[in-house]
Amino acid sequence: MKATVKGRYEVDKSVATATLAVHAGDARLKTSFTDATFASGPSLEGLVLSVEKPGAFIVDYNVPNKATTLTPSDDLRSPFLEPIDRIFVAFPDQDVRFQFMNSFKAVDKTVNLTYTHARAANRTALDGSLVFDPANKVSMNYAFGSGNCKVKYWYAHGELRRLVLEPCYDVSKNAWDFALTRKFEGGDSLKATYQTTTKNLGLEWNRDSKDSSFKISASFNLAEQQKYPKLVAESTWNYEI
Numbered sequence: 001m002k003a004t005v006k007g008r009y010e011v012d013k014s015v016a017t018a019t020l021a022v023h024a025g026d027a028r029l030k031t032s033f034t035d036a037t038f039a040s041g042p043s044l045e046g047l048v049l050s051v052e053k054p055g056a057f058i059v060d061y062n063v064p065n066k067a068t069t070l071t072p073s074d075d076l077r078s079p080f081l082e083p084i085d086r087i088f089v090a091f092p093d094q095d096v097r098f099q100f101m102n103s104f105k106a107v108d109k110t111v112n113l114t115y116t117h118a119r120a121a122n123r124t125a126l127d128g129s130l131v132f133d134p135a136n137k138v139s140m141n142y143a144f145g146s147g148n149c150k151v152k153y154w155y156a157h158g159e160l161r162r163l164v165l166e167p168c169y170d171v172s173k174n175a176w177d178f179a180l181t182r183k184f185e186g187g188d189s190l191k192a193t194y195q196t197t198t199k200n201l202g203l204e205w206n207r208d209s210k211d212s213s214f215k216i217s218a219s220f221n222l223a224e225q226q227k228y229p230k231l232v233a234e235s236t237w238n239y240e241i
Contacts, residue, residue, distance in 0.1 A: 001241040009233045017046075020241075027053045058099040095120035106130075135161055148172045173197055199223040212237045 004019040016035040021028050034046035045064050052058040096119045103112045114127040122145070129139035137154040152168040166179040181191040187208040194201050204217040213236045218229040 003239040003241050004236065005239075006236045007234065011231060027051055055101055055103070057101065058097075060095075060097040060099075062095040062097070146172075170197070211239070 002021045004021075006017045006019075008015045017032060018034075019030055019032045021030045028051070030048075030050040030052065032048040032050065036046040037043060039045075047063050049061045049063065050058065097116070098119075099114060099116045101112070101114045103110060105111070110131040112127075112129045112131070115124075116127070117124045124144040126142045126144070127139065129137055131137045135156045139152045139154065141150045141152075142148070149171040150168055151171065152166055155165045157163040157165070162183040164179075164181040164183070166181075168177040168179070169175075170177065175195075175197045177193070177195045179191060179193045181189055183189045189206045189208075191204040191206070192202065193204070199222040200219055201222055202217060202219045204215060206215045207213065215234040217232045217234075219232075220227050220229050
């Protein structure tokens with residue numbers, strides 16, 4: 001059994017989550033809960049039950065005992081996440097979220113497809129990526145219903161591919177987002193992001209090790225006269241039970 005504990009700390013609030021995973025053949029059974037589950041005594045608030053087969057499917061069942069708050073989002077993913085990354089969005093009471101993944105070869109190139117549907121919010125998205133070589137990749141996200149579409153190019157520079165450039169074009173907004181990541185020896189990385197529509201500039205430092213990771217991020221809204229950064233610290237610990 002594997003356990004993962006995550007903490008997110010902001011100036012005005014903090015959130016803790018924990019996940020327990022058990023292997024059942026090729027599949028994994030997961031239970032996730034937050035600090036809200038035990039804040040006022042044991043409850044179902046923040047409890048999520050999952051079954052997944054890596055590279056094939058994920059089914060999440062959100063079983064709160066009252067309505068949760070919908071996370072603001074234009075679609076089901078960030079433009080800077082990989083197409084097959086696991087995505088979780090909190091929806092109202094007893095939401096079921098399905099995700100199906102598949103990979104295949106086309107003209108000797110790897111194509112990855114991910115279909116995601118959240119039942120309660122009636123949101124459906126399709127993610128796809130085409131891997132030209134280890135240093136070049138194009139990905140796309142399309143949200144059915146809203147018609148939002150984003151196209152991202154991923155380029156890793158150098159022999160060790162430690163400098164990564166990710167321009168992303170939002171078709172519906174006719175706008176660009178950019179991300180630049182510099183990786184270092186030992187698991188450290190520094191990332192800068194800029195969103196042209198909101199004029200948000202983000203800086204992120206991340207340290208990864210075998211059993212833990214730590215991240216500090218700061219974001220600035222360049223459109224505001226007083227540019228005070230929003231600071232967030234996140235930590236993750238992995239345990240074998």
